[in-house]
Amino acid sequence: MDYRNFFNEALDGLKRKNNYRHFIDLGRQTARFPHAMIEDEHGRREVTIWCSNDYLAMGQHPVVIEAMREAAAHDGAGAGGSRNVGGTSQRHAALEQAVADLHGREAGLLFATGYIANETALRLLGDRLPDCIFFSDELNHASLIHGIRTSKAEKQVFKHSDLTDLENQLASVPLERPKIVVFESIYSMDGDIAPVREICELAAKYHALTFLDEVHAVGIYGMTGAGIAERDGVKTRPTIIAGTLGKGYGVAGGYLVGSIEIIDYIRSFGPGFIFTTALPPAVTAGALASVNHLKHSQTERIKLFVLVDKLRRCLQEQGFPLLPTKSHIIPVMVNEAALCRQISQELLAKHNILTPPINFPTVPVGTERLRITLTPRHTEAMIEAFVTALRETWQRQSALSL
Numbered sequence: 001m002d003y004r005n006f007f008n009e010a011l012d013g014l015k016r017k018n019n020y021r022h023f024i025d026l027g028r029q030t031a032r033f034p035h036a037m038i039e040d041e042h043g044r045r046e047v048t049i050w051c052s053n054d055y056l057a058m059g060q061h062p063v064v065i066e067a068m069r070e071a072a073a074h075d076g077a078g079a080g081g082s083r084n085v086g087g088t089s090q091r092h093a094a095l096e097q098a099v100a101d102l103h104g105r106e107a108g109l110l111f112a113t114g115y116i117a118n119e120t121a122l123r124l125l126g127d128r129l130p131d132c133i134f135f136s137d138e139l140n141h142a143s144l145i146h147g148i149r150t151s152k153a154e155k156q157v158f159k160h161s162d163l164t165d166l167e168n169q170l171a172s173v174p175l176e177r178p179k180i181v182v183f184e185s186i187y188s189m190d191g192d193i194a195p196v197r198e199i200c201e202l203a204a205k206y207h208a209l210t211f212l213d214e215v216h217a218v219g220i221y222g223m224t225g226a227g228i229a230e231r232d233g234v235k236t237r238p239t240i241i242a243g244t245l246g247k248g249y250g251v252a253g254g255y256l257v258g259s260i261e262i263i264d265y266i267r268s269f270g271p272g273f274i275f276t277t278a279l280p281p282a283v284t285a286g287a288l289a290s291v292n293h294l295k296h297s298q299t300e301r302i303k304l305f306v307l308v309d310k311l312r313r314c315l316q317e318q319g320f321p322l323l324p325t326k327s328h329i330i331p332v333m334v335n336e337a338a339l340c341r342q343i344s345q346e347l348l349a350k351h352n353i354l355t356p357p358i359n360f361p362t363v364p365v366g367t368e369r370l371r372i373t374l375t376p377r378h379t380e381a382m383i384e385a386f387v388t389a390l391r392e393t394w395q396r397q398s399a400l401s402l
């Protein structure tokens with residue numbers, strides 16, 4: 001077989017469809033965030049980031065950075081092993097306790113990433129719960145889909161956040177058969193928020209477990225940052241909540257919280273937990289500082305939402321096609337892969353604005369978009385300049401593509 005040819009043909013296919021992804025290497029500097037340096041064919045210059053998942057800029061917060069510095073100096077760089085073989089420190093235990101407390105649960109469990117937390121738990125539960133069947137929202141994240149698929153358990157996909165469809169599907173399966181409803185609180189590409197309370201109520205009615213991914217909500221929603229379930233007064237209803245320490249908390253790592261027995265079960269049997277090196281101590285220290293800070297401080301959340309409201313209002317006034325969603329994520333719908341890429345490229349080249357195109361397979365073909373996110377470090381002046389630049393670029397590129 002001509003291996004090179006095989007790989008190159010696949011890559012060429014992506015390029016032909018405008019779906020090939022180019023990295024942009026950022027030179028970051030805490031004091032300058034959300035600005036960063038880049039160097040490309042247009043030279044070396046400072047750009048502004050409009051696509052960060054460090055939604056509260058906690059990755060730049062002095063409390064977090066200091067905690068990481070102190071832990072690295074004290075403990076060293078790496079954990080030195082898997083959790084069961086020398087890799088567990090008091091810092092891991094403290095962070096697991098902190099996330100369990102945050103969500104009002106008995107236990108928490110850390111993973112290398114949120115992706116691995118989701119994949120490990122769903123695969124394990126689907127494999128081991130006898131005759132288990134999943135009910136999965138049609139817009140679920142790849143990590144959830146992958147966990148469900150690799151478990152080989154039966155799966156039914158329900159229409160996105162559609163309670164009637166979910167209920168019909170749940171009702172079609174015998175009450176005593178083990179069931180898991182898998183959904184997210186905030187869908188990261190559309191920015192819409194699920195009816196968490198209602199889904200949990202339906203699941204309870206049909207004796208199903210619930211697995212709620214709050215990855216894009218933790219840190220940002222609820223009085224203590226526990227997410228949409230907290231905001232909606234149902235913090236302890238989902239059976240398992242999955243979170244990340246890499247987005248709203250600004251560091252890295254994933255976690256699950258739930259009852260003692262379910263978390264201990266995943267700890268004891270989950271390959272993605274057992275057979276991998278534990279998170280570095282400095283990462284757990286930074287994440288703990290971030291979780292603790294956001295349990296009490298409302299400053300970052302308030303600032304973020306003031307800016308989000310302003311940006312959404314400005315974009316609406318200018319007639320940009322937005323989805324009618326209400327979270328901190330603002331997708332501007334371009335609906336065409338090549339145009340989306342061109343707008344993004346011109347924004348970067350001419351206006352030093354970084355917002356990569358969101359194309360297939362992250363979103364379906366025909367729904368390509370710019371996914372705009374803010375942080376408390378953005379300013380009202382930056383937002384005004386951004387909207388002017390987007391309008392100019394959009395008009396020019398749309399005219400060129402006719």
Ligand SMILES: Cc1ncc(COP(=O)(O)O)c(C=O)c1O
Nearest residue numbers: 113114115141188215244246254
């Ligand atoms: C809904 C959802 N769940 C899970 C993850 C994975 O989280 P992490 O980035 O910590 O691996 C993501 C990441 O983008 C996500 O969007």
